[in-house]
Amino acid sequence: MRRHTYAQAEKFILSREFFGMKLGLENITHYLGSLGNPQKSYPTIHLAGTNGKGSTATMLASVLQTAGYRTGLFTSPHLVDFRERIRVEGRMISRQAVAGFVDRQRRPLVKKNSRFLS
Helix, strand or coil: CCCCCHHHHHHHHHHHHHHCCCCCCHHHHHHHHHCCCHHHHCCCCCCCCCCCHHHHHHHHHHHHHHCCCCCEEECCCCCCCHHHHEEECCEECCHHHHHHHHHHHHHHHHHCHHHHHC
16 A cells, blocks of 8 residues: 655645536445445534535534534635644544545545546
């Protein structure tokens, strides 16, 4: 397995955004299915709408964390550091976690690029 640096991993992830946006949930549904649908193994709150999602999600994560729940938070876009997008227990994920994800998922994402991103 190839070992990516954080910089290489971030560049790879951000490069996926330039393949164009496809509305709908088909791409993510196929990708999560290829991983065994891990999202079904824990409770999830999905916020949708035009404005205020990031603030609302951050406040909700904080309330749940204070109540004793383990929380994960994904927001987009980031302001300064890509890792701002993904937080566990209020802390940005590590650079090693980003690189490790790309080490494990780069091949399936590149191989199935047309299926997941077109």
